[in-house]
Amino acid sequence: MQEKCGVFGIFSEDRVLDVASLSYLALYALQHRGQESCGIAVCNDGLMQYHSDLGLVPDVFSKETLESLGKGNMAVGHVRYAPMDQKNRANTQPLVVRHKKGSMAIAHNGSLTNAYALRERLQNEGTVFHTSNDTEIIINIITKKRINTSSIEEAICEAMKEIEGAYSLVIMSPSKLIAVRDKCGFRPLCMGKIKSHKEGTPSYVFASESCALDSIGAEYVRDIEPGEIVVIDKKGQRSIKTHCGQKSGICVFEYIYFARPDSVIENMSVHEARLNAGAFLAKEHPVDADVVFGVPDSGLDAALGFSRESKIPYGVGFIKNRYIGRTFIQPTQEERDKAVRIKLNTIESTIKDKKVVLIDDSIVRGTTMRRIVRLVRETGAKQVHLRISSPPFINPCYFGTDISSRENLISCKMNTSQICEYLGADSLGFLPLEHVGKIANNAKCGFCDGCFTGKYPIPEPEKITKSKYDYKIGVI
Amino acid sequence: MQEKCGVFGIFSEDRVLDVASLSYLALYALQHRGQESCGIAVCNDGLMQYHSDLGLVPDVFSKETLESLGKGNMAVGHVRYAPMDQKNRANTQPLVVRHKKGSMAIAHNGSLTNAYALRERLQNEGTVFHTSNDTEIIINIITKKRINTSSIEEAICEAMKEIEGAYSLVIMSPSKLIAVRDKCGFRPLCMGKIKSHKEGTPSYVFASESCALDSIGAEYVRDIEPGEIVVIDKKGQRSIKTHCGQKSGICVFEYIYFARPDSVIENMSVHEARLNAGAFLAKEHPVDADVVFGVPDSGLDAALGFSRESKIPYGVGFIKNRYIGRTFIQPTQEERDKAVRIKLNTIESTIKDKKVVLIDDSIVRGTTMRRIVRLVRETGAKQVHLRISSPPFINPCYFGTDISSRENLISCKMNTSQICEYLGADSLGFLPLEHVGKIANNAKCGFCDGCFTGKYPIPEPEKITKSKYDYKIGVI
């Protein structure tokens, strides 16, 4: 399971800040949201320079590359996770184009539910597409609206009437930096501020998560509201709320897995949400055990929450090799198998002859978890009680999470006791559905938990065959 | 001075041929037409895979990259020369897009004269541009025409009514490979054939020059006619000549400098044309000398022609370091200076105490030639007589040659005797204007010699300021 992107934008009127370097640092902080590709576009008085490529931020950007982007007063950045079949250079972002009114750069996190219909309509009008990204659909619609509107923000507002689904956008026009969040607010997007060195307007930044603000010394201001358009330009910031006020539904899996624990989303600490999930698990699925520990890194916080609630001592059961990439990133099954053996090792003194509670955030296909349970048993655990800090996945996500098809989801094929047996655990407990919304108890918005419940805040897209979606041009 | 591109395409119905590898070899042979970037797109039953990047063919394509393009039944390839301000990855070709009717790939050599007007019109209709290439204008117009036409070739034929200037195109649709040459035929484009291993249709190839056909073992068939559209598909080849029959004008500088001497263009051997130019020079500007030699590699053939006509012995006066790139490619003045000192060395035994005739193809700014004359004098030449196998450059080219602006052209600022003095030569002779057309005496078409005469086969574009043309988005 994987979220698709992280976005960032900065507007620094006084040009004291090095917008390219700050974008670089912010993308570093957002790297967990996408490791396939990244990019930065810098705007210098209307002229945009950009660079993007496949790879991690420190691999794509050298000191020289960063410097060659030049000094500017604005920048947008993007990190991208790509499903295997779209891992190519043409799909990197930000997407930077030229239209009637000048250049535009756009960074997008999310997924449109009416992408197929929109793309078909645009193609019927003679539009060519250079990528298979939804982002290119958005930029075409905005551009067409721009012809008959008096400003870019007005064009965006018009475009929002047509595009449906999940989108957190940062858009850069020659003179404005604009943040946009879809009406439900599926994906997070927040605003920060860096105090000006001289008097006058401060610099503004937008980022998918607050941890990116922290990394560049920006002060958190607020989250962009679902449906809101925030415009920053020379005159300062202003907001367009035409599309606000509908039923909100941030993806609850942002709290469970995607976001960094040090981020605060919609007023709720991600770390606290995970502690809460662990505590709920301890209450709902109590067990007599000697030690509780999490699968690094995604299960660690919930394990601590479980320990605090259950009073079972918290321990360190695994060491994760810090020089290895994350399992989910590695594409082939063979590479995945290999990676698991060298990525995680157990600590015998924590596990041997103990009854252990093992915590992880979710189970997708079950193959990785099965290997992990086996590892723990081989290390000498007397009992292995598995607790999962989310309910079972049984439904597709249409809003930017790359979930395996149902055939691959273990919870679509087995009930809990069957899964427990398959995994080789002594007991298995999932976070009950009714608690999912409660883990982020301070959050000021509603949740989308469609992947667990099958109930989505907006209509599902009509069923469309995969081949219909096939816009692929392969760029190696 | 530099030509902008080389194009290639191959259609191999029976799939016995490895179209990616053959494209690679053909681009190798066309590398002299563009060293900044290159690319290949392969079509496999409608699915297109491509790869392009800045760099020479052997640097951009490794064995792995080439293999990852997959097997296919068609391919197009491109090598590109880029003016300094457009040297970025986004402008690499072939350009591959997706439109209503599927994928399309296009490789383009030339320059449109109404690019500004077309681009403005398209932008007014809401079109976004991802590059600053004319190629993207062409692909948008064809795509729009395609909506109301019944075939891609019909759409191309319609588009040709709107695009003006120089263009030799190879276009790949999901099922067809199409070669197009503008009405004047400014840039060369020829067709070849590779015999099929089994019975049935042979494989067809298109290339900017016949040397590319030779390099892959293809048999030369004929040149594409000015204005012609040649379509290859399962049913074989056919031709659309709606736009044929107008006044033709192939760029005469293809014979003088751009093309490889082993190419035959419009029935005329490039090598022979250069021998002819040298012979004309000997007749028009005779001199009493001991030896004649050329500046490698562009002046060698004309020097041999001069020697044969004048009976002055042919010699080897220079050794060019084979591990150095060409002067014109190196961007900064400092690098250019450095390159000249290490790129060329003189052979003393040829030069010392001799009256020498030195031949080169053209003089642009005069700085390089001045250094070369100095080198020859330092080696001990008694006299240096300079002969240039083209007339003086005094006009801009609108058709794909990157000529310095007039302020930089030495022939716009000085007369021949002043130039001779500036260069430090004992005498200087240019190819007379009236002979330019005669050097390619076998060619079956007219010539464009506008850069020498100021007379162009089609109207010049209205004078437009450079800033108006400024569509740049910088991609580093």
Place this chain on the structure above:
Amino acid sequence: MQEKCGVFGIFSEDRVLDVASLSYLALYALQHRGQESCGIAVCNDGLMQYHSDLGLVPDVFSKETLESLGKGNMAVGHVRYAPMDQKNRANTQPLVVRHKKGSMAIAHNGSLTNAYALRERLQNEGTVFHTSNDTEIIINIITKKRINTSSIEEAICEAMKEIEGAYSLVIMSPSKLIAVRDKCGFRPLCMGKIKSHKEGTPSYVFASESCALDSIGAEYVRDIEPGEIVVIDKKGQRSIKTHCGQKSGICVFEYIYFARPDSVIENMSVHEARLNAGAFLAKEHPVDADVVFGVPDSGLDAALGFSRESKIPYGVGFIKNRYIGRTFIQPTQEERDKAVRIKLNTIESTIKDKKVVLIDDSIVRGTTMRRIVRLVRETGAKQVHLRISSPPFINPCYFGTDISSRENLISCKMNTSQICEYLGADSLGFLPLEHVGKIANNAKCGFCDGCFTGKYPIPEPEKITKSKYDYKIGVI
């Protein structure tokens, strides 16, 4: 502070195992012991192939590189930490040479105390040195001994009479794999076994830490004894204990910081030793606080030990960006500053308005810790109580740890309360000297704690000026 190396060796008589791939995986597991360079040498019936370079294991070895090492029956591997002034390719290991008796490869962890005298003696005899590594001294002495001895192991045994200091070696001759540990056993070295697929002898492996055995599915057998030579060849394994039985002294900092927590060294779990250190700290320096947390990753285990002993809740105060290298690796001060701001972020919900206990393994210069304390205060901690799981560093290490010179050690310049004030903490406690040896209470050997106590198991090298040591040949 940084340990210098990790070593690995494998002998697989039946050739069922891919010794190159297993070396690669083992070096991955040992990567924390050295990130500057790495290398693998494979022996195939006496012919050795090797590859080494600057960089991390996954960067230096691609699939192709690994395959090109070929199949073999033995391999040795090495990861290296290099002080700034020796960061060059010539110093990479394993060192592979050819001598009278064939090829030899050697991987070395440690530092000789009589390197200067030995090198001078060898040079006086006409020896040339290609590197500035102690390893090359060792290989020269062994080679000279080999001339008058009947086996490589006898030569090694003779050489051990002359080389003094710390060395854990894995040596590969054309037919034998040999592990050697210096008489004190300063650096760890253990042996493992992989069961044979067919009957007959199992495969043997040597590694700096047991975590490398785990990563390749090898079973831990035992630690090499201080002074022991273990020989593996076709006939199986045998041991030479001529130099065993002296006063042992493993570096206690292996337990405190260098080794991976999942390693077991001399029968003592590294993780447990760190829990113990934390518990001692809690007993010796109790404090009234709301939460205790460690600086990731080196302070986490001790923080858990402190929490368990003190009953103060364990928390997660920091998130470390998993895509950033370790601070100690980054060379310049400027880069270090930059890294700290983006490498670590605080979790507000853990810290704000709390009295916190902050744990780290050591303080060297104090600059990093000062920044960390400031970070915690800025996050809103009411009090910051700092506890360090080692005593103050006040002495040099001569045995392979790269400690700053005394002028840079904060504990050489200030007492505890001065340091506390400098760091901006409310209180500061170090692990008392008398407890250092007790943290690894199960270890079956003595300790070297000279960096804390100034008492070393063997005589210090006579003071020699740095310039005398200057054998540098810079290889960039």
Place this chain on the structure above:
Amino acid sequence: MQEKCGVFGIFSEDRVLDVASLSYLALYALQHRGQESCGIAVCNDGLMQYHSDLGLVPDVFSKETLESLGKGNMAVGHVRYAPMDQKNRANTQPLVVRHKKGSMAIAHNGSLTNAYALRERLQNEGTVFHTSNDTEIIINIITKKRINTSSIEEAICEAMKEIEGAYSLVIMSPSKLIAVRDKCGFRPLCMGKIKSHKEGTPSYVFASESCALDSIGAEYVRDIEPGEIVVIDKKGQRSIKTHCGQKSGICVFEYIYFARPDSVIENMSVHEARLNAGAFLAKEHPVDADVVFGVPDSGLDAALGFSRESKIPYGVGFIKNRYIGRTFIQPTQEERDKAVRIKLNTIESTIKDKKVVLIDDSIVRGTTMRRIVRLVRETGAKQVHLRISSPPFINPCYFGTDISSRENLISCKMNTSQICEYLGADSLGFLPLEHVGKIANNAKCGFCDGCFTGKYPIPEPEKITKSKYDYKIGVI
């Protein structure tokens, strides 16, 4: 066939010159002598920095790499050709070591005939070897001699009593730059001078060929004499001629093929020597033909000489793709086949319906020449008369030329008419043996033509099996 190396050295007391950059440019000029690897070592008041790697000069050295070598007062450089089985990084040069008296760097062109015996002796004394280069033997012997001598030049002079065979060396000690040529002078080595910007001593340079002097603006002074040692230091230059005065024998193939035509070796222009060879061919093997042309680039000069003597018009029959490396460099047979088809193309207008004389420098295995003759016939030549500007190869070279073993030499297996038939030519003529020495008629030294005659200036090495020579340690 391939020469093994090019060497360079520079001493610039006043440090006005950038010795690293000048080395880079000189190696560029010598690149034809070795394309496998290259390296530069810079000495700055005794401290040596170096960099070397596999690859061409512009690939191995970037601006940054060059700058990181620092400023210095001396440098040595090397380009290397490597037989396939020694193509590894460890064998790159200059070899830089540290010994009793400080650092030493050495660049070597040639091959020792007593390498095996010397290496065995050194190994018996306990010497370790890091490479399989003869160079390392030389450096070890010099170092051992240095212990009991009062200067490096004295040690070199002593070493020359023991090393036999071909060697042109440039050696750099902390304070001296020394050029050495073996007693026969098998390989060229010349000295140049760059005038000082201030008064005082000029800068001195040594290079394998004079073309390297030209490329850096140095004035040719003289060739190093066979057996001479030239020392440059603060006090100026001086010469040791202890080993001079023996029978000299420069490799005649330097004139025929190895050296650049613009070089002057032992007072003889290489270009002139090739013209002479062509003229001799015309006299010895006259033919009635329409045109004469050479195989680029090695046959061009001789073709011109043939034309001048025979009065048969000189033509251009081939175009060589300037973006392709040389055939001899490409290792596998498959790659060689591929390369030939795309590397060379014929010019039809020169060849068709003509009786042609085709000139090349030599025939080794005959496979390439056979393909070339076929190419010419396919282009329509009526007759193909092949003339070779050297006698048949029938003997091994022990002095640094990599000749195929006799089994591969076509002239060892067939007589001239058989070869002619095999190649598909109408006639074939080699340069007669008796003229070989005459082509370099101005040269001031004797020649080694052992590869043609079997008579060598010094005794052949005793026959040794290849396995005995096998010192290989493979470094990938």
